[in-house]
Amino acid sequence: MGKVYVLDHPLIQHKLTYIRKNETGTKDFRQLVDEVAALMAFEITRDLPLEQVEIDTPVVSNAKAQVLTGKKIGLVPILRAGLGMVDGIIKLIPAAKVGHVGLYRDPETLQPVEYYVKLPSDIEERELIVIDPMLATGGSANEAIESLKKRGARQIRLMCLVAAPEGVEAVQEAHPDVDIYLAAMDERLNEKGYIEPGLGDAGDRLFGTK
Ligand SMILES: O=P(O)(O)OC[C@H]1O[C@H](OP(=O)(O)OP(=O)(O)O)[C@H](O)[C@@H]1O
Ligand SMILES: O=c1cc[nH]c(=O)[nH]1
Ligand SMILES: [Mg+2]
Numbered sequence: 001m002g003k004v005y006v007l008d009h010p011l012i013q014h015k016l017t018y019i020r021k022n023e024t025g026t027k028d029f030r031q032l033v034d035e036v037a038a039l040m041a042f043e044i045t046r047d048l049p050l051e052q053v054e055i056d057t058p059v060v061s062n063a064k065a066q067v068l069t070g071k072k073i074g075l076v077p078i079l080r081a082g083l084g085m086v087d088g089i090i091k092l093i094p095a096a097k098v099g100h101v102g103l104y105r106d107p108e109t110l111q112p113v114e115y116y117v118k119l120p121s122d123i124e125e126r127e128l129i130v131i132d133p134m135l136a137t138g139g140s141a142n143e144a145i146e147s148l149k150k151r152g153a154r155q156i157r158l159m160c161l162v163a164a165p166e167g168v169e170a171v172q173e174a175h176p177d178v179d180i181y182l183a184a185m186d187e188r189l190n191e192k193g194y195i196e197p198g199l200g201d202a203g204d205r206l207f208g209t210k
Contacts, residue, residue, distance in 0.1 A: 002180055007043045007183055012043075013184075016183050019032045019161070020199045029205045029206060033085060033202075034085070036085075036088070037084070037085035037089050041159075044181045045093070073095075073126060073127055074096060075093075076099045076100070077100060077132070078103055078132040079101065082132040085161075099120055099123065102115045103140045110136075119151060128153050129156075130144055130156060130159070133160060133206075136163075136166075136189055137166060137170060141171050145158070145171070145174070149175075156178050163182050164188060186198055
């Protein structure tokens with residue numbers, strides 16, 4: 001079963017509180033999501049492998065130093081709301097390629113509807129991070145992960161700001177090979193499929209559409 005990591009760094013938790021607040025407007029919401037995504041990226045890349053190299057500094061020759069090695073990273077935001085987390089992560093991993101999976105959740109059935117997929121050609125070679133602020137029923141994340149696997153992806157992690165326990169369980173059941181990284185595990189889903197306490201509709205708050 002995939003592991004679940006709740007990233008409890010104080011800066012992440014402090015900023016998340018302001019993201020949640022009803023009175024936080026679009027500009028600040030966007031800025032805070034960007035900052036939290038960067039902080040989360042810092043935490044989830046802790047286990048990236050390093051290799052030793054030799055470099056010349058202005059002072060000595062052949063100094064031992066370390067550089068990243070292993071698989072390259074690919075980011076896959078789930079449209080729309082996942083877009084709000086891309087720039088923050090790219091600041092730390094500027095060479096990451098970015099694929100897009102477009103999904104919306106039907107408001108009646110809560111089922112995900114796929115409308116767009118565009119991925120880097122070498123996804124099977126990359127360590128992919130699927131990003132979406134919200135993991136509610138888990139339907140969208142599962143559909144996105146399925147879509148990536150169908151196209152050859154082999155190593156996938158999921159990064160969300162806020163999750164409901166139902167969504168985490170659904171992903172763990174459907175994709176036991178996928179580890180999940182969260183800023184918070186919330187209490188429940190309400191009858192409309194919204195996370196409580198949550199932060200509302202992440203896409204609408206990011207893009208000012210409601
Ligand atoms: O876990 P689930 O129950 O599938 O719900 C989570 C999905 O719902 C939201 O997207 P939404 O459908 O609002 O689309 P948007 O990003 O375009 O606003 C959110 O960004 C997730 O993708
Ligand atoms: O609480 C929720 C649930 C799904 N999608 C959102 O944007 N927010
Ligand atoms: Mg939305």
